[in-house]
Amino acid sequence: MLVVSGVLAALAAVLLRMVAGPPGLGWYLLAWALFAAALWLARRMPEQRLGALVVAGGVTLAATGLAAPPSSSTDSFRYAWDGRVQAAGISPYDHPPSDPALAGLRDEWLFPSGCGAPDLRGLPDGGCTRINRPTEPTIYPPVAQGYFLLVHWLSPEGSRHKALQLGGWVMAVLVLVALCRLAGARRAAYWAWCPAVPVEAVNNAHVDMLGVLLVVLAFGAVRAGPARGALLGAAVAAKLLPVTALPGALSGVLANGVPAGGVPAGGVPAGGVAWRRVLGAVVPAGLVVALSYLPYVLASGASVVGYLPGYLKEERYDGPDGGNRYAILRLVMPDSWAPYAAIALLGLVVLLVLRYGDADRPWQGALLVSGSLLLLLTPGYSWYALLVVALAAMDGRWEWLGVALAGAVAYTAGPAAPGNPGTPFYVAAALAVLIGWAARRPHRAELRH
Structure with a gap:
């Protein structure tokens, strides 16, 4: 010890x-x-x-x-700004931070008068800001926006970044407690x-932590049904990436076809059980997402899409010139094929989870889908893997932790840097997952016999 x-x-x-x-x-x-x-x-x-x-x-x-x-991300400055804008009664999707209409909300912290620091962004009016992409509207979905507003309301005057970091710490500890009880x-x-x-969830205060907490609560604190679906919907409306956990909630649902005897024990057709599972998860999740978006849609209309399309284009997810995206796939196929291969392979992984996944261990399917997504897309942002780390802990699959390390290496070198060293780390992470899968097969076979 x-x-x-x-x-x-x-x-x-x-x-x-x-x-x-x-x-x-x-x-x-x-x-x-x-x-x-x-x-x-x-x-x-x-x-x-x-x-x-x-x-x-x-x-x-x-x-x-x-x-x-x-220390290594400016995203929390946007969070603080979005909370401040909402507290003033303005939708964060209506105006970018650079809009002169919001000049009255600026302060010396987010919009310093001196523009000599290298981490500051210039504004069209000659000023500068700590907020990244200041000429673009927010990208963050509505549950995240509700979190930003809540932190703003609870923050003492002059707390700046500290309240968001403290929120990240509290959520990280809550996830730790939940994992200790569950796994x-x-x-x-x-x-x-x-x-x-500590680096991404707390110091950089990424809102991904909110999505992770909601997913862990969905799988660990409630049984399958509407409550789990609602929590997963809230996670999706916090950071979109937790949509990869939804197939886990439906693990094995395609295996519940009507058996050879026609009706299972108890007289309830197995197909009906499957449909109840699907509706019990998908409908509450969809309702939570829709209801969370509703007030912002009423205020901002189609603008609630925010900067998401611009982000996908900026990160080169939308075409054959993928930069450092799809790095593993591009090692074995032409660049132009990689986006389509990624979609096809991810779809196959989802089908495998729906057909063969363990309904009693939904986090296992969620880990397979979320981890596969990162291995196929090879993003250059380390905080995207926080969900994978939590799910790996729930399932005891240490081999998936390499995905988080690969993202950290890619981010440190610069997400768009040519020859990013994250690529060999992503390859190593994929190999570790395959080796772990192969090593566990004999054990699973023994358990079946």
């Missing part, structure tokens, strides 16, 4: 250095090496002793993200000690 505690203390020191300034690739790799060492050393510790170390270590490591302003301390350590949590 002392050795593991020492490794975690070293990890905390590295994380403090990382959040003190833009973390370089070497610091990321060192943090992940210490993370892997802690997991390896803890593998034989008794569960009871490990539990206290996982919780204490997780709470402490997450708190390192509170030690400094956001046990040994698996919860995948989340508790992962460097992505």
Whole structure:
């Protein structure tokens, strides 16, 4: 226990250095090496002793993200601005931050008078701002907007970034507690000690954390049915990416066809059970998404789409010139085929989950779909993998953690940088997943016999 505690203390020191300034690739790799060492050393510790170390270590490591302003992302500045705009009674989808109509909401923090700092963006009127893409409307969906408004209301005057970071820390700890109860301390350590949590969920305060919390609650705190569907819908309306968890909620639903005897035990046609599962998850999820969008649609109309189309084009997801997207696929096929192959393969993964997934372990299917999406698209943003880290902890599939490391490496080098080193890390992550799948097959076969 002392050795593991020492490794975690070293990890905390590295994380403090990382959040003190833009973390370089070497610091990321060192943090992940210490993370892997802690997991390896803890593998034989008794569960009871490990539990206290996982919780204490997780709470402490997450708190390192509170030690400094956001170190490697400016997204939280947009969150703060969107909350401020809504508090003034204005839809965040109606105006970009650069719009002179919102000049009365500007302050020295988000719109400093001196424009010499390298992290500032110029405005058309000659001013500058900390907000990224200041000439574009917001991209964030309505549940995220509700969170931004709530944080604004609860924030003391002059708190700046700190309230959003504190919110990220609270959600990270809640996920840790939920994972300990659902999966046990040994698996919860995948989340508790992962460097992505203090850096991206807390220090950079990414709203992805809200979606992760809602997905974990959906799978761990409620049974299959409308409540789970509603929580998953709220997660989708927080950051869109959790839509990959919906197939997990329907795991095995295509296997519930009418059996050879015609009617299963109890006299209820199996097909009816399947339809009830589909409607019980999809309808509440769709209603939550629709109702959350409704007030913004009434205020802003079609503008609620925000910057999403521009983001997809900026990231080159919409065409054959994919930049660093689809990096694994482009190693084995022409660039122009990669987007279509990614869609086809992801569709196949979803079908496999719907047909063969374990309805009693919905997070397993959610992990397969969400992790496959990142491996196929190879995004250059490390916080996208927070959901994968949480689901890997729920299912005990440590091999999926490499997806988060690959995203961190890609982001550190620059998401659009030519020859991004994230590509070999994504390849290694994919190989780790395949090796883990192959290694687990004999074990599953033994369980069936």
